[in-house]
Structures are given as C-alpha cells and as structure tokens.
Amino acid sequence: MTTTEYDLIVIGAGAIGENVADRAVQGGLRTALVESELVGGECSYWACMPSKALLRSGAVLRAARSVEGAEEAVTGDIDVSAVLKRRNSFTKDWKDAGQADWVVSAGIDLIRGYARFIGPKQIEVTGADGTTTRYSATHAIAVSTGSAALLPDIPGLAESRPWTSREATSAQSIPPRLSIIGGGVVAVEMATAYATLGSAVTLIARNGILDTMEPFAGEIVGASLSDLGVTLRLHTSPASVDRLSNGDVVVHLDDGSTVVSDELLVATGRTPRTDDLGLETIGLTPGEWLRVDDTLRVVDDNGEPFDGGWLYATGDVNHRALLTHQGKYQARAAGDVIAARAEGRAVFDEPWGAHVATADHRAVPQVTFSDPEVASVGLTAASAEKAGYRTRVVDYEIGNVAGASVHADGYKGTARMVVDEDRRVILGVTFVGPDVGEMLHAATIAVTAEVPLDRLWHAVPAYPTMNEIWLRLLETYGRPVGA
Numbered sequence: 218m219t220t221t222e223y224d225l226i227v228i229g230a231g232a233i234g235e236n237v238a239d240r241a242v243q244g245g246l247r248t249a250l251v252e253s254e255l256v257g258g259e260c261s262y263w264a265c266m267p268s269k270a271l272l273r274s275g276a277v278l279r280a281a282r283s284v285e286g287a288e289e290a291v292t293g294d295i296d297v298s299a300v301l302k303r304r305n306s307f308t309k310d311w312k313d314a315g316q317a318d319w320v321v322s323a324g325i326d327l328i329r330g331y332a333r334f335i336g337p338k339q340i341e342v343t344g345a346d347g348t349t350t351r352y353s354a355t356h357a358i359a360v361s362t363g364s365a366a367l368l369p370d371i372p373g374l375a376e377s378r379p380w381t382s383r384e385a386t387s388a389q390s391i392p393p394r395l396s397i398i399g400g401g402v403v404a405v406e407m408a409t410a411y412a413t414l415g416s417a418v419t420l421i422a423r424n425g426i427l428d429t430m431e432p433f434a435g436e437i438v439g440a441s442l443s444d445l446g447v448t449l450r451l452h453t454s455p456a457s458v459d460r461l462s463n464g465d466v467v468v469h470l471d472d473g474s475t476v477v478s479d480e481l482l483v484a485t486g487r488t489p490r491t492d493d494l495g496l497e498t499i500g501l502t503p504g505e506w507l508r509v510d511d512t513l514r515v516v517d518d519n520g521e522p523f524d525g526g527w528l529y530a531t532g533d534v535n536h537r538a539l540l541t542h543q544g545k546y547q548a549r550a551a552g553d554v555i556a557a558r559a560e561g562r563a564v565f566d567e568p569w570g571a572h573v574a575t576a577d578h579r580a581v582p583q584v585t586f587s588d589p590e591v592a593s594v595g596l597t598a599a600s601a602e603k604a605g606y607r608t609r610v611v612d613y614e615i616g617n618v619a620g621a622s623v624h625a626d627g628y629k630g631t632a633r634m635v636v637d638e639d640r641r642v643i644l645g646v647t648f649v650g651p652d653v654g655e656m657l658h659a660a661t662i663a664v665t666a667e668v669p670l671d672r673l674w675h676a677v678p679a680y681p682t683m684n685e686i687w688l689r690l691l692e693t694y695g696r697p698v699g700a
C-alpha cells in the first residue's frame with residue numbers, strides 16, 4: 218500500500234482542527250485534515266450554533282415582554298416550527314459543503330474518512346466505502362477529535378435510548394414531556410430552550426444547578442427555570458431508568474420517586490474521542506484525555522513531550538477547556554508553533570508568548586445562554602481561595618445601574634469581582650442577568666492583562682450602559698482618598 222506524506226496531519230475537522238490546519242498552512246506546511254463526519258464538527262451541527270438558535274427566539278420574546286411599550290406589541294406565542302426552521306438553517310440541514318469548500322480554499326487537503334494511528338507519525342484512514350489509505354507526517358500529527366456525550370453507568374439507561382446533546386440540538390419536533398439528567402451548562406440551556414418551546418421539563422441535578430460557578434448563578438438561574446415551568450429535582454440521583462412499551466421513559470430516583478417523560482436527555486459531561494483512534498499502536502491508552510503542555514504537545518507521565526514531541530492535541534480532546542473559542546485559541550498557537558518548529562523558526566513559548574495557550578489556566582471566558590445569562594471569566598471566589606490567593610470579593614446588583622434599568626423594566630442581576638489583594642488585580646468576574654454575555658469581554662481583558670485596579674478607574678464606561686457595573690464594583694471596592 219502506498220503512503221502519502223504531509224508535513225502535518227490534523228485528525229478531526231471540527232472548529233479546532235480546521236484552525237490548526239489553517240494556521241499551519243499559513244506557516245508554510247503541507248497539511249492534511251481528516252474528517253469522518255461533517256466538516257465543522259460538533260459546534261456547528263450539534264452544539265453551540267443549533268443550541269443558541271433554539272434559545273434565541275425565546276430570549277428575544279422575553280426581552281420584548283420586559284419593556285413596557287414593547288410588551289403590548291407581543292400578542293402571540295412563540296412559533297415553534299419557525300424556531301426549528303431557523304435552527305435548521307444554521308446547521309445547513311446538517312450538510313457541510315460550505316465548510317468543506319472553505320477548507321479547500323484555505324489550501325488544506327481534506328481527507329474524508331475515519332483515522333486511526335498505525336504507528337508513530339502514521340495513520341490509516343477508512344473511507345465510507347471501507348477502503349483504507351495510509352498517510353504519514355514528516356513533522357507532526359495533531360489530534361482534534363473532540364469529545365462525545367458521557368453516558369453514566371446507570372442501570373437501564375443505555376437501553377432506554379436516551380437523548381444526548383446531539384438529539385436535543387437536532388430534534389425536529391418538541392416532546393410534550395422531557396426529563397434531563399444533569400445540572401451543568403447543557404442541561405440548563407436545553408431546559409430553558411425546551412420549556413420555552415412547550416415541553417414540560419423536569420431537571421434532575423444531583424449537585425444543584427451550575428455548581429462549578431459562583432453560587433448565586435445557580436440560585437438565580439434555578440429560580441428562573443422554575444418560573445419558566447421547569448420542575449427541579451435537585452440533590453437527588455437517578456438509580457435506574459426504564460423505557461416502557463408505550464414509549465414512556467421512567468427515571469427511578471434514589472429518593473424512591475419517579476419521573477416519567479417522552480424523552481430523556483443525558484447531559485452529564487463529556488468523554489474524549491480517543492477510544493478507537495489506534496492510540497495503543499503508539500504507546501498511549503485508548504479512551505483517555507490527551508494531556509498537553511502549553512504549546513499543545515502531548516506529554517508523557519513525567520510532563521515531557523511524548524515520544525520526542527511530534528504529537529499535538531487541541532480542543533476538547535485535551536480537556537483543558539471544553540469551549541469552542543478556547544479550543545480555537547489553542548489551535549492558533551498549535552498551528553503556528555508546529556510550523557515554527559518544522560521550519561526552524563523562533564519559538565515563543567514563554568507564558569503569554571505567541572505559541573502558548575497560557576489563558577487556559579487563568580482567563581477562560583464562558584457564557585451560559587440561560588435566562589438570565591451567566592457570563593464568567595477567571596476564578597470564582599471559592600476557586601481563588603482554594604488556589605491560595607488572598608482575595609476580596611465585591612458584589613453589586615446590576616439592576617441598580619442606570620443602563621440596566623433602561624434595558625429592562627425591573628432588571629435583576631448580580632455581578633461579582635474577585636480581587637487579588639496582594640497585587641490589586643482582578644482574578645475573576647461573574648455577571649448574571651439579561652444580556653450580560655455581551656459585557657464579558659471587558660472582564661476577560663481585565664483578567665488577562667491583569668489591569669491594576671487603580672488604572673481600571675480610568676476605563677470610563679459610557680452612560681447609560683450596563684457597563685457602568687464596572688464603576689459600581691470599583692466604588693464598592695473603594696479608592697484610596699489620600700493621606
């Protein structure tokens with residue numbers, strides 16, 4: 218069998234793999250990108266975009282209903298079929314011709330099929346018709362195979378044909394009753410979407426809601442899910458699941474009660490897509506996340522580049538931050554550093570250098586598109602304390618800001634800033650409230666650039682915008698008035 222050679226092979230053409238390949242080509246490398254399903258990956262077809270499209274119409278409707286004068290103009294209900302049609306347009310009806318065209322136009326060789334390692338720097342790709350072809354890389358292989366929904370080991374669950382995020386984001390009709398296991402981001406967003414679109418939703422969350430975020434985020438979002446009609450079953454776990462002959466799904470909870478629905482969505486986290494990648498042929502363990510250094514090189518148990526440093530992993534599969542924007546940030550660094558190393562150019566791998574993903578450790582922004590939204594970056598108060606910082610926590614009600622009171626009648630929201638008292642810089646910010654997602658980037662800049670609080674006073678927010686929350690947080694923190 219002949220083997221075709223490339224400088225770099227990227228496995229997985231999700232948002233992250235595409236960007237690794239693009240940067241490497243721009244850096245002068247002959248690059249192949251292998252994809253077994255749809256070019257664009259999970260984010261375009263079964264995650265970010267369709268989920269946000271399912272949520273947006275309801276968010277706009279609620280926003281109009283929260284402003285007197287506009288409220289009176291809202292005379293009808295949400296148009297479910299129009300929402301689903303709009304969602305389908307974002308996923309291009311699950312066809313990837315446009316994204317595949319972009320890959321080719323970027324100078325990347327697109328290889329359709331399922332890739333498996335057959336040895337160091339070597340892969341075999343199985344096409345849809347079962348034929349296999351072999352490829353080798355002179356410099357590097359980057360694994361960008363993403364993650365899949367994790368099905369917990371609950372008796373009867375797998376047999377009851379549960380939905381994962383894929384079915385929840387691509388459903389063409391709304392089940393009358395939907396139960397959801399999980400209290401994280403997927404569970405909360407899909408509970409919001411499906412309750413708005415007419416399902417009777419029950420959310421089963423063993424640890425409460427959004428439990429890795431600031432506690433007030435889960436409290437506010439939980440209360441608003443209840444207002445939307447979602448039944449919350451918190452601090453209880455599913456013991457077993459049955460799919461009855463009439464199609465109903467029954468979740469038996471560990472408190473002895475049951476939840477019956479038409480569909481059951483499992484939203485309990487992710488598992489790496491490394492189980493069938495031939496990792497055993499290169500000395501790695503199938504099914505594990507691929508641990509990397511800050512230049513996205515896979516590392517061995519001692520933290521050293523694995524097998525001399527030809528293997529990279531970017532995006533969900535390295536488990537640093539399971540978010541598209543953060544994976545793409547890694548991809549830019551990885552594509553550039555692979556090209557720099559291959560061409561013998563300078564490598565900038567010091568913290569915050571051009572070839573590292575330092576922000577993964579310190580400043581990961583995330584917006585949860587619940588109602589209200591949760592926008593956060595950096596450390597929570599609890600995680601900052603755990604990390605050993607001497608902190609001060611400043612809270613402020615966003616509704617007291619003039620811009621928020623104009624934005625929506627009775628605006629309710631909370632902001633928190635976590636300050637490193639030794640350096641007087643911000644470690645983390647969380648905003649909860651309608652439309653706070655669009656305010657997050659200022660916080661990301663403040664945390665990433667470690668802008669001193671004294672200088673932040675000079676970043677004047679425009680009046681009357683909700684960004685005046687910054688001024689209120691600083692005033693609450695206090696400013697030295699001089700001796």
Ligand SMILES: Cc1cc2nc3c(=O)[nH]c(=O)nc-3n(C[C@H](O)[C@H](O)[C@H](O)COP(=O)(O)OP(=O)(O)OC[C@H]3O[C@@H](n4cnc5c(N)ncnc54)[C@H](O)[C@@H]3O)c2cc1C
Pocket residue numbers: 228229230231232233234251252253254255256257258259260263264265266268269330331332333361362363364382386403490493494531532533534538539540541542543544
């Ligand atoms: C419901 C949901 C909503 C989300 N919403 C957001 C959001 O709003 N914002 C955000 O930032 N993040 C969001 N995320 C997270 C985001 O979707 C992921 O972080 C992102 O998709 C990861 O991209 P990736 O390229 O690493 O993996 P993927 O997008 O999974 O791409 C991996 C690609 O590799 C291919 N592949 C796998 N194995 C092989 C193989 N052996 N050979 C060839 N090809 C292979 C797959 O087919 C796939 O196309 C959401 C996730 C979910 C589940």
Ligand SMILES: NC(=O)c1ccc[n+]([C@@H]2O[C@H](COP(=O)([O-])OP(=O)(O)OC[C@H]3O[C@@H](n4cnc5c(N)ncnc54)[C@H](O)[C@@H]3O)[C@@H](O)[C@H]2O)c1
Pocket residue numbers: 369370398399400401402403404406422423424425427428454455484485486487538539540583584585586
């Ligand atoms: N807007 C966004 O940025 C966005 C939206 C959706 C998803 N995502 C990303 O996708 C990833 C996956 O989201 P997710 O919500 O599936 O995971 P998650 O880790 O956010 O939440 C998992 C939830 O499942 C619960 N859980 C775990 N095991 C369980 C079990 N055996 N029984 C009962 N409950 C169990 C956990 O307590 C938690 O509430 C996240 O890391 C997130 O970054 C991002």
